Amino acid sequence: xxxxxxxxxxxxxxxxxxxxxxxxxxxxxxxxxxxxxxxxxxxxxxxxxxxxxxxxxxxxxxxxxxxxxxxxxxxxxxxxxxxxxxxxxxxxxxxxxxxxxxxxxxxxxxxxxxxxxxxxxxxxxxxxxxxxxxxxxxxxxxxxxxxxxxxxxxxxxxxxxxxxxxxxxxxxxxxxxxxxxxxxxxxxxxxxxxxxxxxxxxxxxxxxxxxxxxxxxxxxxxxxxxxxxxxxxxxxxxxxxxxxxxxxxxxxxxxxxxxxxxxxxxxxxxxxxxxxxxxxxxxxxxxxxxxxxxxxxxxxxxxxxxxxxxxxxxxxxxxxxxxxxxxxxxxxxxxxxxxxxxxxxxxxxxxxxxxxxxxxxxxxxxxxxxxxxxxxxxxxxxxxxxxxxxxxxxx
Amino acid sequence: xxxxxxxxxxxxxxxxxxxxxxxxxxxxxxxxxxxxxxxxxxxxxxxxxxxxxxxxxxxxxxxxxxxxxxxxxxxxxxxxxxxxxxxxxxxxxxxxxxxxxxxxxxxxxxxxxxxxxxxxxxxxxxxxxxxxxxxxxxxxxxxxxxxxxxxxxxxxxxxxxxxxxxxxxxxxxxxxxxxxxxxxxxxxxxxxxxxxxxxxxxxxxxxxxxxxxxxxxxxxxxxxxxxxxxxxxxxxxxxxxxxxxxxxxxxxxxxxxxxxxxxxxxxxxxxxxxxxxxxxxxxxxxxxxxxxxxxxxxxxxxxxxxxxxxxxxxxxxxxxxxxxxxxxxxxxxxxxxxxxxxxxxxxxxxxxxxxxxxxxxxxxxxxxxxxxxx
Numbered sequence: 116x117x118x119x120x121x122x123x124x125x126x127x128x129x130x131x132x133x134x135x136x137x138x139x140x141x142x143x144x145x146x147x148x149x150x151x152x153x154x155x156x157x158x159x160x161x162x163x164x165x166x167x168x169x170x171x172x173x174x175x176x177x178x179x180x181x182x183x184x185x186x187x188x189x190x191x192x193x194x195x196x197x198x199x200x201x202x203x204x205x206x207x208x209x210x211x212x213x214x215x216x217x218x219x220x221x222x223x224x225x226x227x228x229x230x231x232x233x234x235x236x237x238x239x240x241x242x243x244x245x246x247x248x249x250x251x252x253x254x255x256x257x258x259x260x261x262x263x264x265x266x267x268x269x270x271x272x273x274x275x276x277x278x279x280x281x282x283x284x285x286x287x288x289x290x291x292x293x294x295x296x297x298x299x300x301x302x303x304x305x306x307x308x309x310x311x312x313x314x315x316x317x318x319x320x321x322x323x324x325x326x327x328x329x330x331x332x333x334x335x336x337x338x339x340x341x342x343x344x345x346x347x348x349x350x351x352x353x354x355x356x357x358x359x360x361x362x363x364x365x366x367x368x369x370x371x372x373x374x375x376x377x378x379x380x381x382x383x384x385x386x387x388x389x390x391x392x393x394x395x396x397x398x399x400x401x402x403x404x405x406x407x408x409x410x411x412x413x414x415x416x417x418x419x420x421x422x423x424x425x426x427x428x429x430x431x432x433x434x435x436x437x438x439x440x441x442x443x444x445x446x447x448x449x450x451x452x453x454x455x456x457x458x459x460x461x462x463x464x465x466x467x468x469x470x471x472x473x474x475x476x477x478x479x480x481x482x483x484x485x486x487x488x489x490x491x492x493x494x495x496x497x498x499x500x501x502x503x504x505x506x507x508x509x510x
Numbered sequence: 511x512x513x514x515x516x517x518x519x520x521x522x523x524x525x526x527x528x529x530x531x532x533x534x535x536x537x538x539x540x541x542x543x544x545x546x547x548x549x550x551x552x553x554x555x556x557x558x559x560x561x562x563x564x565x566x567x568x569x570x571x572x573x574x575x576x577x578x579x580x581x582x583x584x585x586x587x588x589x590x591x592x593x594x595x596x597x598x599x600x601x602x603x604x605x606x607x608x609x610x611x612x613x614x615x616x617x618x619x620x621x622x623x624x625x626x627x628x629x630x631x632x633x634x635x636x637x638x639x640x641x642x643x644x645x646x647x648x649x650x651x652x653x654x655x656x657x658x659x660x661x662x663x664x665x666x667x668x669x670x671x672x673x674x675x676x677x678x679x680x681x682x683x684x685x686x687x688x689x690x691x692x693x694x695x696x697x698x699x700x701x702x703x704x705x706x707x708x709x710x711x712x713x714x715x716x717x718x719x720x721x722x723x724x725x726x727x728x729x730x731x732x733x734x735x736x737x738x739x740x741x742x743x744x745x746x747x748x749x750x751x752x753x754x755x756x757x758x759x760x761x762x763x764x765x766x767x768x769x770x771x772x773x774x775x776x777x778x779x780x781x782x783x784x785x786x787x788x789x790x791x792x793x794x795x796x797x798x799x800x801x802x803x804x805x806x807x808x809x810x811x812x813x814x815x816x817x818x819x820x821x822x823x824x825x826x827x828x829x830x831x832x833x834x835x836x837x838x839x840x841x842x843x844x845x846x847x848x849x850x851x852x853x854x855x856x857x858x859x860x861x862x863x864x865x866x867x868x869x870x871x872x873x874x875x876x877x878x879x880x881x882x883x884x
Binding site: 193203204206222223296320323373 | 558575576605607608609610611612613616618636637638639640641642643644646656657658660685686688704706707708709746764795815
């Protein structure tokens with residue numbers, strides 16, 4: 116308990132309240148000459164603001180009053196403390212009589228470290244004869260701030276290689292902990308070999324490009340600049356020029372899920388290579404078949420990196436049209452996919468299965484380059500088309 | 511070694527079964543019984559709240575991007591009750607933040623929709639920005655009074671978008687699909703989605719009342735500025751509009767073709783060819799659009815990120831030749847008039863025959879404003 120202020124001196128008893136589960140008392144001299152001692156404070160779980168000291172008769176009337184939110188707010192208003200003294204709207208919440216106290220439960224939990232002003236005006240209590248406002252009491256309650264230090268970092272970037280085609284379409288940033296769910300557009304920059312920002316590189320979309328737990332963020336290069344012949348491409352060219360070195364910068368100011376900046380900025384240096392503008396072909400892939408009777412991995416090597424995100428769900432193995440259970444890993448700069456079956460390989464035919472949306476880092480698909488869209492292939496079936504490459508286990 | 515591990519389970523989706531799993535559920539956290547026809551209610555209601563649009567009988571469709579789902583919410587008594595109409599509210603972001611117990615930087619306003627009968631504004635808000643972020647819905651009545659809608663206890667039905675196709679089940683799929691816009695057209699909700707992996711838009715039609723989610727229909731357009739057939743430009747915003755008495759969608763894409771499609775063509779598995787009728791300039795994206803009538807003519811009003819507000823007469827839409835060649839100028843096709851009086855428009859909806867309701871950003875604060883239709 117820090118202070119008790121007499122409203123006879125000041126109608127607003129400002130009490131700074133920082134310690135938990137400690138109620139403090141305010142004495143109100145009521146117009147009828149009597150006085151009452153009210154207590155205002157956070158409950159022990161820090162979830163509600165409780166007012167004690169209300170006469171039992173008034174409490175029982177409150178319990179059945181059926182008041183509107185406005186009526187409750189006249190009696191007890193909780194608001195965010197303004198920085199400029201302006202009147203703030205009441206925090207939305209529920210009012211209940213719980214035993215001997217009047218309880219306010221906010222619709223959303225109180226923020227840690229944020230001061231809230233509680234104004235309680237006993238004149239609005241049923242059966243109390245007093246001029247409203249004259250006896251109102253005010254207190255400031257603040258949940259303790261949670262001390263945090265920046266700890267989240269960019270843990271991985273894909274493509275992971277330091278040489279990517281100049282028509283790269285997207286990249287993935289992985290974080291060590293969940294991030295703020297808002298767009299990361301302002302925090303990702305492309306710097307040229309002089310350290311100057313390459314403007315208008317990425318697609319300025321507000322859409323949620325996070326995964327479900329906000330540890331992976333997808334950054335799309337502006338496809339208008341990537342694709343040849345498009346006005347932005349003709350005006351500005353591609354963001355990346357073959358043969359030049361670049362740095363992908365992730366600014367430290369990007370906030371994590373606790374509102375903290377990153378522990379450090381992230382830089383990934385790479386060189387732009389010649390653009391890849393031809394479709395993927397499964398026949399270009401190298402398959403190393405494992406021996407029969409083992410659980411050794413099937414190794415598939417691609418001539419160039421494939422998209423890390425799509426690779427995780429667009430490749431599989433089947434036998435006689437039946438899926439084969441197993442685990443897959445991606446490595447060597449996303450140029451190698453290894454599949455380890457749960458059960459030993461059997462002699463005979465298998466198939467590597469790729470879904471049509473598998474892409475390389477420049478958006479080229481099997482049989483369909485990003486540069487060449489083809490009407491004939493538009494949504495021919497509602498299911499993704501499958502491509503297969505048979506292989507045999509025989510040794 | 512940089513590697514990931516994934517469990518390859520059944521290749522079900524790739525090899526045989528349909529990817530579409532429509533989910534219908536009634537959600538009610540209050541005491542009223544769940545409608546008998548509905549399957550078991552999901553445990554949690556909205557995780558997030560994004561685009562909003564009203565449907566028949568004042569039902570509010572609210573997109574939950576985090577759950578790749580759309581809720582159809584019966585607002586009950588909270589749909590009305592205040593003063594009808596709309597009113598200017600200055601610093602509305604500050605007021606909303608205060609009512610939610612926080613500060614403006616800790617909220618994000620995600621959409622604005624005008625109730626079809628009361629003409630009150632409904633504003634979708636995310637409260638918090640981290641793991642504790644929660645959805646909120648705020649109503650602003652004709653007296654400028656704000657109230658937070660209590661979503662608990664409201665009756666809702668839910669349609670979940672199909673799972674991402676995958677060659678293997680198992681590990682949690684990092685693919686998410688964001689919902690960029692929605693509109694209700696003749697018994698169906700049309701939903702535009704955008705994935706965080708494949709760079710492609712999906713338009714889905716969901717019959718309402720929800721029974722299932724149909725397969726998305728990939729949409730192919732000719733992007734005039736691009737000089738190529740463009741399948742991968744995301745649909746950002748669209749409105750239903752009748753062209754030659756036939757229901758169409760007028761859709762805005764990134765950098766910035768305006769495209770029309772017949773609604774009837776949005777069938778599962780169908781090949782859809784949109785007609786690019788205007789090219790509104792590059793380096794820009796449309797954030798919101800409405801259709802209105804003035805002096806016997808129809809117009810489209812488009813809010814853009816970097817090219818301000820545009821007014822487009824729809825009369826040429828029916829006979830506008832599709833743009834099939836490279837647009838060499840900044841813009842092309844159907845013409846538009848820049849509306850310079852409207853600045854900083856983030857969100858837009860039609861209020862009545864003469865007025866629109868907008869959320870406009872001025873310096874560091876946001877205002878709800880009633881503006882005359884230009």
